[in-house]
Amino acid sequence: SYELAQPPSVSVSPGQTAAITCSGDGLGHKSVCWYQQKPGQSPLLVIYQDFKRPSGIPERFSGSNSGNTATLAISETQTMDEADFYCQAWDSSTATFGGGTRLTVL
Amino acid sequence: QVQLVQSGAEVKKPGASVKVSCKASGYTFINYGISWVRQAPGQGLEWMGWISAYKSDTNYAQKLQGRVTMTTDTSTSTAYMELRSLRSDDTAVYYCARDVFRFVSDYWGQGTLVTVSS
Numbered sequence: 001s002y003e004l005a006q007p008p009s010v011s012v013s014p015g016q017t018a019a020i021t022c023s024g025d026g027l028g029h030k031s032v033c034w035y036q037q038k039p040g041q042s043p044l045l046v047i048y049q050d051f052k053r054p055s056g057i058p059e060r061f062s063g064s065n066s067g068n069t070a071t072l073a074i075s076e077t078q079t080m081d082e083a084d085f086y087c088q089a090w091d092s093s094t095a096t097f098g099g100g101t102r103l104t105v106l
Numbered sequence: 107q108v109q110l111v112q113s114g115a116e117v118k119k120p121g122a123s124v125k126v127s128c129k130a131s132g133y134t135f136i137n138y139g140i141s142w143v144r145q146a147p148g149q150g151l152e153w154m155g156w157i158s159a160y161k162s163d164t165n166y167a168q169k170l171q172g173r174v175t176m177t178t179d180t181s182t183s184t185a186y187m188e189l190r191s192l193r194s195d196d197t198a199v200y201y202c203a204r205d206v207f208r209f210v211s212d213y214w215g216q217g218t219l220v221t222v223s224s
Contacts, residue, residue, distance in 0.1 A: 001168060001169075031210075033209075033210055033211075035151070035211075037151075042201060042214035042215065042216060042217055043143075043151065043201070043203075043211075043214055044214075045210065045211060045212050048206075048207070048210045048212075049207070049210070054212055084150075086150060086151050088151075088153070088209070090208070090209040093165040094153070094165060094167060094168070095141070095153040095156070095209040096153060097143075097150060097151040097152065097153055098150075099150050100150040100151070
């Protein structure tokens with residue numbers, strides 16, 4: 001089965017840019033989504049099809065995908081951005097989530 | 107506004123089955139697919155499968171094949187996920203989500219906690 005690897009945690013200072021990576025074999029040839037999940041809440045789609053932002057998601061959130069790595073970047077990071085972030089990719093007829101990355105803003 | 111409202115929490119014994127419902131409103135149900143995702147306590151998200159609300163085509167995660175069935179009732183705009191032969195490691199919050207594109211979930215239900223315990 002296809003596997004996606006994410007760092008368990010990323011820390012960033014307020015106002016700086018956070019980068020969360022997601023790695024998998026040939027990931028650049030697949031379509032990647034990113035979800036944000038805050039404690040006790042359902043996931044929220046923040047990036048889809050590698051770099052597209054749903055309506056209502058701030059421009060501070062951006063995505064890229066090339067080679068074996070996709071990256072979610074959050075610029076001008078705010079304390080409200082603290083959450084778990086999950087990448088997801090799909091291949092033929094199944095989808096896979098990465099293990100998740102806890103973003104800490106401090 | 108788009109809403110997905112799931113059924114309430116369940117407690118089941120090992121070996122039993124559970125059926126979680128997901129009632130959609132605020133959009134044309136048959137125009138979108140529904141994904142099901144679960145999250146064990148303190149763990150990450152796990153994709154379970156997808157169903158087309160229009161044709162009822164399904165794709166299931168390999169590890170759940172044979173134990174899971176996803177269905178829809180277009181007359182009530184409701185999706186269902188049934189999981190059989192429950193084990194303790196099936197204890198999780200189960201989410202349904204609307205797929206704006208295949209496997210791209212833009213609206214999520216509130217989650218249903220299923221606890222499997224003897």
